[in-house]
Amino acid sequence: MAQQQGARNLTVVGTASPPIDAVERVTGQAKYVGDIELPGMLVAKVLRARHAHARIVSLDTSRAEALPGVKAVITHKDAPKVPIWGNRTYALNEQVRFAGEAVAAVAAVDEETAEKALRLIDVKYEVLKFVLDPEEAVKPGAPQLFPDGNLEGQPRVLTRGDVERAFAECDRVIERVYHCPTMWSGGMEPRVAIAQWEGNKLTLWASTQAPCRVQTNLTGQFNLADSQVRVIASYVGGGFGTKSAAHVDETIAALLARKARRPVKLQYSREEEILDSNTRFETRVYVKIGVKRDMTLHAMDVKAYINQGAYHVRLGGLGNQATHIYKTPHLRTVQYRVHTNLPNTGPTRGVGDPQETFAIDSAMDEIANEMGWDPVEFRLKNVKRNGDPIARGGTGPEDGRLVTQVTDRCIEEGAARIGWARRNAAPGAGQTGPKARGIGVAVTERGNGGGLAGATVTVNLDGSVVVFYASTDIGTHSRTTLSMIAAETIGVALASVRAVAGDTEVAPYDGGSYGNRVLYSTGRAVDAAARDCREQIFATAAPMLKASAADLELRDGVVRVKADASRSLPLRELMQRRGRSVVGDGNVAQSQAEVNVERAAGAHFVEVEVDRETGKIRILRYISAHDVGQPINRTVVENQIEGGTIQGLALTQAEEMRFDPRDGRCLNANFLDLKPPTMLDFDARVIEPIVVDNVGEQGPYGAKGLGENPCHPGMAAVANAVYNASGIRLRRVPFTRADVLRALAEQRTGVSRTA
């Protein structure tokens, strides 16, 4: 990308522009799937099992079908015996594997009729024993969810060096376990899908991050060609990974619509959204860490249980954070991905990285404190820098070299901003009153998307520009940032660009909006498509300006001869004279090996106040320093950092999904009991984003992905700050007041009641 590394004379990229669709969003004119009504559209409702584990013995839908107004009823007998994309489940299963699983669905003329029909469906179950704990689930004799057992494939094992020998070489070794429960992580908008058949063509509107994945699933479910399935996800009310893959609901809606021969809308309630989504999986991470006296991290042994619940979108576990961020010569990580009778799980913001960061960066802090080292100094000593080994394959042997990494600068800039030197020299030192203050740090990094990306860019006859991409804008403002890339590359004002997102029919295949990939990968596709446009424009302009295409430039909507600015032509006039639209095509597949060696770092610093009387942890100040490569839109970058930081902090406070051990049912599948934080819980003003100046190699204009990273460090940073404030060590999220008070009591009495 020599062009990107040369003189950067950017006019649009790097500015702080308001979102181009801000007015539509705030005035309610932006159409979400829930806003769509189709003539003759039926309402779908889903009957859900109340057993955590059962087999359906009989299913009588005749009374429901006979109810006036009911147009279709489906059960597992109607579901194709084709697993939902990336999952083990069918659209409806004969075996129920979690309390809340769909067993039948009804389409009726209105909601009341549909709900009445659900009550008329007679299901007889053979109730089976269930298991909720991942470590219990892999023991002999545990209830089995699948014929091949509860373990998903082989354990994922990564080894480097000789861990056993290395621990013997260490000057200090500690062992700890860190626990994150199953946690809700959806968006404000519950899942919703509208299916409409026209002949053998299916149009599905869905609130999804990955329209092309949903399309792929539906072509498989119904044995259709790509051209016969159109998935549209124009506006999406948040996704965070829970909508990053196909789910059962889209297929259920399509099955009902096909059977009823009418359009069908299936809108999840909040309870359904919480129970039957791809929620954040429980992790139990055992960490053994060893250091040498010279402050080098020498060995790490990580054993993790990933509680996938009943079904799981096969898109990750832990991200092997430790292998990427720290130079650890001897390393072993073993991940057990286990099925239990909890609701299905999947990737949610950061996938397993927040949980892993919590474990690794807490353990790093613990051993630094035990050694009397400055945790920042310890990290700076051990973080990888450019040129250090990194796995080109993502995991496995470190056969590549890290590029454009600025982890150290994130740490240094964050430390300077918060005033790291102010921290308590020893935990709780000088904190005499009921309220103890302390400062903590945690660092993170992550790879950027990649995969198949596509976009087209059209220049209209009046010179206005439209960007088409099949990924969605899930609130990350990709409509705006991708339009900025097109504006910059073509050489027009942002105001003349509009973006059409999330329609599989009108844009080329694109992986979707997940994994830090839209800006990084789809952005490259937009850049390529815009270059294609610019070339076509120059080819048109050359004879008009009596110059060769290579001698032309296009800036501010005017094509000029570089050497003679008096020979120029406004794009609008050029297009009118050309009389044909310009269509640029930007399908790209980034080299995964090159993508994998370029990673984006972040360092979070937090100052907390622990109320030793109430157990409350208050965030006083929070610095989120991130490498985003070249920022495309500074406002969007700062919003993303703030949002992700809050989401990471939310995990420290609430959002645990709790289950009744007697029946496996979720006890808090509602916002009142789940307690996701609101505006009242966090003062966003305490969060200070730092955009660390940097330019990447693989993204458009050197941009890097950002979406996931700010969510990673929150748990570890707060735990480390609480330790610095009070000397208590929290190893399980959320950090409830009860946990804090219990730990303080243990600290006073010296008696531990926790692991």
Added chain:
Amino acid sequence: MAQQQGARNLTVVGTASPPIDAVERVTGQAKYVGDIELPGMLVAKVLRARHAHARIVSLDTSRAEALPGVKAVITHKDAPKVPIWGNRTYALNEQVRFAGEAVAAVAAVDEETAEKALRLIDVKYEVLKFVLDPEEAVKPGAPQLFPDGNLEGQPRVLTRGDVERAFAECDRVIERVYHCPTMWSGGMEPRVAIAQWEGNKLTLWASTQAPCRVQTNLTGQFNLADSQVRVIASYVGGGFGTKSAAHVDETIAALLARKARRPVKLQYSREEEILDSNTRFETRVYVKIGVKRDMTLHAMDVKAYINQGAYHVRLGGLGNQATHIYKTPHLRTVQYRVHTNLPNTGPTRGVGDPQETFAIDSAMDEIANEMGWDPVEFRLKNVKRNGDPIARGGTGPEDGRLVTQVTDRCIEEGAARIGWARRNAAPGAGQTGPKARGIGVAVTERGNGGGLAGATVTVNLDGSVVVFYASTDIGTHSRTTLSMIAAETIGVALASVRAVAGDTEVAPYDGGSYGNRVLYSTGRAVDAAARDCREQIFATAAPMLKASAADLELRDGVVRVKADASRSLPLRELMQRRGRSVVGDGNVAQSQAEVNVERAAGAHFVEVEVDRETGKIRILRYISAHDVGQPINRTVVENQIEGGTIQGLALTQAEEMRFDPRDGRCLNANFLDLKPPTMLDFDARVIEPIVVDNVGEQGPYGAKGLGENPCHPGMAAVANAVYNASGIRLRRVPFTRADVLRALAEQRTGVSRTA
């Protein structure tokens, strides 16, 4: 187009495939604009003037606005002072120029409320004198519709040779006048538009033939960029030209939606559709024609009055048929395009060509009969053949040479099929009973579309193909024929191709569906886009098959090395391995000069039975022989010929719009009185299409346009056959029973009461 002229080994093009969207169409699953319901959508109704000519003195909408449920009322004060695209009218005018013109519009929560609101609008008019007759309208002292008078621009004059001198050289000269009244010519689906604003983005669903023209109009009306206006016309229930340009209704819907801040649907009633559409204009054509004894057509002088009505889409008058089809060394045509207080008019199937063919080919028949010549022989002697002069500029000097013309073969094949020799040697000869039979001929030709055409073609990851074009499929099955072109060019089965029509946002600029242009011009764009796809596919396949791209072929969905068929790769597998969609771009601008010299001919032969007692004319047999170049889909070609022929015949029978001379109001703005023919009026089995074998130069695979041509000759062919049967000459359509009986009476008495 060497490739098209070489060995033609076609597998898809030229077959007779059922329409690819037949199931959607016949099961009602195809969505027309009327089928669309949007949440919160309002119903619009239009208040129409009952005066043929008036000035609005005052307009009080306050009572209507106060009515509960009324959300917006607009009048000429709300209409932008920007003429509707290609027209003189604003969306709403202060001066009323025909009885039925819109003066205000209301958007309300339901139809009843909207209609009630219309009755509460108080309009005070200053009534003005009106004029309905085009020849009266250009006389001094006639009521003036526009400040610059009633004549639209200068008369269109075309001269060649020296007409005055030439008539003196002729052996015979006759003068006649032929009259076609204002005639309805809409589709089954009345106009309908739905407008929805999202911020400053307007989406408009409309039943239109030319979404890009409607878009252009709306960008002008609202001062928006192309990217801010999306026009969608997925399925259209017939257009025939009346929907080939922007009309007031789309702007009215958009104005109401903007004012009400809610989506608005404006659906015309049948009466509104008849009154306020772009109907077929009245023509009065004076023909003076002179021949020499050697059967050469020597001179022709044509003077035509085009009654444009109040407003007129500036897209034509007569097509100068005589200049294109016959070698006429001395020629003059003068067209007066006149505004009168009749409803607005515009291009309808064939624009002015059916009327002109009626005049010219009746006069040709009259003079041939007077000279005792065989009308077929006379035509064959004088029709242009390949290499004869033709105007490269469409009109004006004949500076080019006609190519790929087969008028003579159309005449010969048609004559052979009907048994031309069977005709009465003299008019009515041997027809002794009450029912007299006779045979007539008329010939026609027409240029093909051209203009700006665009399409994109996408190949999905499973090898399925989608064709995008912004013109609409108005029943001409362009979805099918354009898909066939893509299938042929790429080398896949038609079953794997789908087409998306009529959406300005997802396809490049394309002129629209009119003037024989979709197949001919958009088809070229599709062909170009498909070639682009094929090249990209070959570039991907070359390394996989270890061959150069030039050595590859793609047939039946498999890429093969030409020289070694064992080295092959199914497209599906190739696309999966490629992992990126293929997007092909096919924007083309055909050279108008090349388009203009390639024309498509047709010859119609009809045998009629004239009932001398009832005046009824019965069609016994009708042969429609047409040059379509390379037929793309033979079924579609035959359907088009049948449909166009029936539409031409309908003009002989009914469809005249009649007006009360006392107030200028239309007397028959309903199907009952307008009497468009039904299935009961014509036995389609009497129509025999002949597809004359030919291959063109400028269209895809040598195809030519066809839509308009079959509508041209019907009036002349029937009039000529009636003459051959009975000796009476009909010079005004429709040929009512009263007209026939009157002419027969005149024939008996020798007294003429007609001109």
